[in-house]
Amino acid sequence: MTGEMVRADNVHKSFGSLEVLKGIDLVVKPGEVCCVLGPSGSGKSTFLRCINHLEKINAGRIFVDGELVGYRERGGKLHEMGEKDVAKQRRSIGMVFQRFNLFPHMTVLDNVMEAPCRVKRESKAEVRDRAVGLLERVGLGSKVGNYPGQLSGGQQQRVAIARALAMRPKLMLFDEPTSALDPELVGEVLDTMKDLAADGMTMVVVTHEIGFAREVGDNLIFMDGGVVVEQGPPRDVITNPQHERTRAFLSKVL
Amino acid sequence: MSDDTTTERARPEAIKAVPVRHPGRWIALAVIAVLAAMFLHLLLTNDRFRWSFIFLEYQEGKRGVMFTEPVLEGLRGTIMLTISSMAIGIALGIVIAIMRLSPNKILSSVAFLYTWFFRAVPRLVLALLFGNLNILWERIGFGLPFGTQIGKLFGLDNFDGQFYSIKASDLIAGFVAGMLALALSEAAYMAEIVRAGIQSIDTGQAEAAVALGMSRGQVLRRIVLPQAMRVIVPPTGNEIIAMVKDTSLVAYVPVTFELWFQLTQVSARTFVVLPVIVAALIWYLILCTVLMIAQYFVERHFSKGYGATAKAKQRLRDIQVEQGGRITGEVP
Numbered sequence: 001m002t003g004e005m006v007r008a009d010n011v012h013k014s015f016g017s018l019e020v021l022k023g024i025d026l027v028v029k030p031g032e033v034c035c036v037l038g039p040s041g042s043g044k045s046t047f048l049r050c051i052n053h054l055e056k057i058n059a060g061r062i063f064v065d066g067e068l069v070g071y072r073e074r075g076g077k078l079h080e081m082g083e084k085d086v087a088k089q090r091r092s093i094g095m096v097f098q099r100f101n102l103f104p105h106m107t108v109l110d111n112v113m114e115a116p117c118r119v120k121r122e123s124k125a126e127v128r129d130r131a132v133g134l135l136e137r138v139g140l141g142s143k144v145g146n147y148p149g150q151l152s153g154g155q156q157q158r159v160a161i162a163r164a165l166a167m168r169p170k171l172m173l174f175d176e177p178t179s180a181l182d183p184e185l186v187g188e189v190l191d192t193m194k195d196l197a198a199d200g201m202t203m204v205v206v207t208h209e210i211g212f213a214r215e216v217g218d219n220l221i222f223m224d225g226g227v228v229v230e231q232g233p234p235r236d237v238i239t240n241p242q243h244e245r246t247r248a249f250l251s252k253v254l
Numbered sequence: 255m256s257d258d259t260t261t262e263r264a265r266p267e268a269i270k271a272v273p274v275r276h277p278g279r280w281i282a283l284a285v286i287a288v289l290a291a292m293f294l295h296l297l298l299t300n301d302r303f304r305w306s307f308i309f310l311e312y313q314e315g316k317r318g319v320m321f322t323e324p325v326l327e328g329l330r331g332t333i334m335l336t337i338s339s340m341a342i343g344i345a346l347g348i349v350i351a352i353m354r355l356s357p358n359k360i361l362s363s364v365a366f367l368y369t370w371f372f373r374a375v376p377r378l379v380l381a382l383l384f385g386n387l388n389i390l391w392e393r394i395g396f397g398l399p400f401g402t403q404i405g406k407l408f409g410l411d412n413f414d415g416q417f418y419s420i421k422a423s424d425l426i427a428g429f430v431a432g433m434l435a436l437a438l439s440e441a442a443y444m445a446e447i448v449r450a451g452i453q454s455i456d457t458g459q460a461e462a463a464v465a466l467g468m469s470r471g472q473v474l475r476r477i478v479l480p481q482a483m484r485v486i487v488p489p490t491g492n493e494i495i496a497m498v499k500d501t502s503l504v505a506y507v508p509v510t511f512e513l514w515f516q517l518t519q520v521s522a523r524t525f526v527v528l529p530v531i532v533a534a535l536i537w538y539l540i541l542c543t544v545l546m547i548a549q550y551f552v553e554r555h556f557s558k559g560y561g562a563t564a565k566a567k568q569r570l571r572d573i574q575v576e577q578g579g580r581i582t583g584e585v586p
């Protein structure tokens with residue numbers, strides 16, 4: 001609508017007396033891949049979770065596709081959204097977690113079909129076709145009947161991606177999707193994500209995979225201590241960081 | 255190609271070794287065999303058990319005491335009491351567990367007080383209390399709360415604000431009193447079991463579900479509770495089995511429609527004690543055996559996607575596919 005898929009304006013977030021986000025500004029345009037880099041505890045996950053209102057922010061504004069997240073502004077006053085409306089906003093935002101969080105009591109196919117069937121109440125036959133298609137696309141067409149516990153970490157993470165895609169999101173959030181994986185399994189998940197980016201999906205990716213950020217990212221932000229220290233095209237930030245903290249961090253990861 | 259390398263090498267001779275001897279096991283076996291024989295001998299030769307009284311004929315022309323009409327009636331009562339009080343107990347227990355975990359402080363304190371009270375009071379005392387509750391009220395019904403007081407406020411003397419009411423002694427006497435006592439006490443225990451089950455589930459599960467746009471109710475029903483069932487079912491099986499036996503407590507309410515009460519009545523009439531106790535024991539054994547079998551199947555249902563069997567089955571299927579179906583077999 002507005003030419004901005006995500007817009008964060010001066011976002012603050014505290015847990016009790018601990019201020020984790022201290023004024024984050026960010027714009028992600030449709031079709032862009034924004035990579036988020038930063039040391040542990042810098043608030044990357046927290047920021048990502050604010051975008052789909054898993055965490056309530058204390059100050060500032062977050063818009064997704066032009067719509068204020070979690071609140072409604074009426075007559076200059078903010079009104080908290082009810083559970084239903086928040087859920088509605090979340091439908092169009094897919095999220096992939098570091099530890100997959102697949103539903104272990106459901107088969108792979110049921111994991112993917114659950115939300116479209118229960119949340120959107122789409123017809124089962126239609127959802128099944130789409131789910132099988134998505135699983136084939138992530139290379140797991142032969143595993144539809146398995147339970148998550150029977151899959152490798154990389155396969156589980158690809159199912160998690162398919163599960164999020166089944167809701168036809170306009171934005172995908174990835175929180176260190178490959179950090180819990182054995183090194184030889186990282187590639188298959190990154191390949192899936194590259195495919196997705198090539199298809200024009202808007203993505204915000206928290207990652208330590210510098211190679212991925214350089215190759216796929218349109219924009220890279222480096223966070224430390226709850227603020228965005230530096231941002232720009234990944235190539236520039238990685239090869240020629242302007243700030244001392246960015247340099248120190250990159251020298252450790254590269 | 256890995257196939258070829260494994261088949262080319264000759265398979266070595268299978269191992270034929272002398273197994274380790276376990277003399278201790280044989281001694282234990284002998285001791286157990288002797289004890290079992292002594293027990294059987296006691297059961298079969300001691301005629302004070304009066305097996306025919308239990309199974310065949312307890313009085314001229316009547317069936318064995320286990321199968322007489324009043325005892326069977328009591329058995330039906332025990333089963334109904336167990337089912338109804340467990341059904342209420344489980345439903346209420348889930349509600350209380352959810353209240354206990356609610357971020358709302360008032361709800362969670364109410365839930366805490368409930369479990370505190372009903373776990374502190376012995377079931378027998380509770381059963382007696384409920385049997386005598388009708389002393390507190392003459393009539394019980396639906397209507398305005400504090401109806402009489404409101405009536406007085408407006409100068410109406412005989413206004414009670416009741417839409418429908420019945421005599422208290424009719425409503426909470428006997429069976430209903432006993433059932434309520436057991437159900438309310440059970441709900442307290444079930445609440446703790448359900449709470450433990452819900453808390454055992456990784457918070458990432460609810461988070462992933464919420465991120466997909468599911469409502470809190472959906473998350474609970476579709477994601478959290480089904481997984482929590484694996485933790486909830488085994489102790490619930492315990493609770494049901496304990497309940498079958500605790501129904502005998504309501505004999506003191508008094509509830510006449512119950513197995514133990516009926517059997518003690520037979521004792522009182524015939525002055526036969528031990529065989530009647532044995533008859534009760536056999537019925538309780540049968541009931542609990544049936545329940546344990548049911549529990550096995552329920553547990554198996556809720557362990558979908560977990561455990562060794564599921565994994566072994568999948569492995570076998572994969573191997574069969576790799577080997578082009580040459581290997582067949584079943585996982586136990």
Ligand SMILES: Nc1ncnc2c1ncn2[C@@H]1O[C@H](COP(=O)(O)OP(=O)(O)OP(=O)(O)O)[C@@H](O)[C@H]1O
Pocket residue numbers: 015018020038039040041042043044045046047
């Ligand atoms: N629910 C919470 N309650 C209290 N403190 C929290 C909570 N979640 C996160 N924090 C704190 O907020 C800070 C930022 O956490 P966050 O998970 O966002 O960091 P991160 O950048 O994602 O780190 P990592 O790379 O280790 O994942 C940490 O100090 C953490 O302890």
Ligand SMILES: [Mg+2]
Pocket residue numbers: 044045046175176
């Ligand atoms: Mg994190």
